[in-house]
Amino acid sequence: MLKLHFKDNRQPPVWVVEKLFALGSASDNHLVMDDPEVDKYHAKILQENNKYYLKDNNSQQGCFVNGQRITQREILPGDIIKLGRSEIIVLDPRSLADRPKDAYALPWRLVSDSSWLAGKQFILLPERSMVIGRGSQCDIVIPGTHLSRRHTEISIEGNHLRIKDLGSANGTFLNELRIDNATANNGDRLRLDVYTFRIVAPDLEETKTRLRKPIDALKPVERKLPSSEPKRWKTRPTSPGNRIEPVDHPGRRQAWMVLMAAAAIAIAIVIFVLW
Numbered sequence: 001m002l003k004l005h006f007k008d009n010r011q012p013p014v015w016v017v018e019k020l021f022a023l024g025s026a027s028d029n030h031l032v033m034d035d036p037e038v039d040k041y042h043a044k045i046l047q048e049n050n051k052y053y054l055k056d057n058n059s060q061q062g063c064f065v066n067g068q069r070i071t072q073r074e075i076l077p078g079d080i081i082k083l084g085r086s087e088i089i090v091l092d093p094r095s096l097a098d099r100p101k102d103a104y105a106l107p108w109r110l111v112s113d114s115s116w117l118a119g120k121q122f123i124l125l126p127e128r129s130m131v132i133g134r135g136s137q138c139d140i141v142i143p144g145t146h147l148s149r150r151h152t153e154i155s156i157e158g159n160h161l162r163i164k165d166l167g168s169a170n171g172t173f174l175n176e177l178r179i180d181n182a183t184a185n186n187g188d189r190l191r192l193d194v195y196t197f198r199i200v201a202p203d204l205e206e207t208k209t210r211l212r213k214p215i216d217a218l219k220p221v222e223r224k225l226p227s228s229e230p231k232r233w234k235t236r237p238t239s240p241g242n243r244i245e246p247v248d249h250p251g252r253r254q255a256w257m258v259l260m261a262a263a264a265i266a267i268a269i270v271i272f273v274l275w
Contacts, residue, residue, distance in 0.1 A: 007087040037084030129155035146193040
């Protein structure tokens with residue numbers, strides 16, 4: 001189940017419960033949007049195999065996911081949908097429950113993997129937002145000419161991050177999409193012009209990657225030793241030479257001879273009568 005949250009809070013959040021969820025300005029949509037640039041039946045969200053897909057209904061203004069126009073695309077928590085002038089953040093209620101800020105074993109971190117900052121970690125404080133920039137008053141100071149004095153602001157919201165661009169000249173990018181205000185999750189990549197960071201969530205038991213159960217060690221194959229007995233080939237009885245003859249018993253041979261003699265006598269009697 002997903003939850004749609006309007007970025008500017010113009011409408012209350014909406015739960016996506018139906019397998020076919022309609023969005024548009026008409027009153028019979030599941031999500032009725034009061035937006036002059038939204039068509040009557042602008043788009044729909046399809047649910048298939050526990051996945052959600054946003055599909056455009058040939059709208060005039062189009063549907064956008066993270067700034068890219070789409071006809072149909074899977075949507076995930078953290079994505080930003082734009083229909084007309086409305087921007088909607090996709091949330092997963094199951095993973096967005098707020099926790100006490102002291103419940104984290106390790107803090108949120110930005111791990112740099114670019115240029116001379118490679119491997120350097122920056123701790124994000126849970127009690128307040130933090131500003132990144134080249135100005136000396138910033139919480140995280142990166143003295144690079146590519147950054148603005150106050151470039152980006154990051155704050156912790158529940159178990160995801162809120163990232164806001166502070167009007168920087170060279171932009172803030174999340175997973176290579178330029179953003180103004182977006183949510184980020186564990187494993188996402190943040191880029192501030194030429195500086196890139198990997199977002200690492202607190203080391204909670206429930207956020208650890210689940211591994212497949214290890215495959216049991218292969219048992220040694222027991223090879224059968226070659227038999228010393230002669231092989232017995234089985235052949236189909238297609239010719240007399242291949243047929244298996246029955247075992248000859250004395251009693252069976254005697255009965256057979258009596259039967260043949262009786263048959264011969266009967267034939268002789270019939271021939272005599274007919275003659």
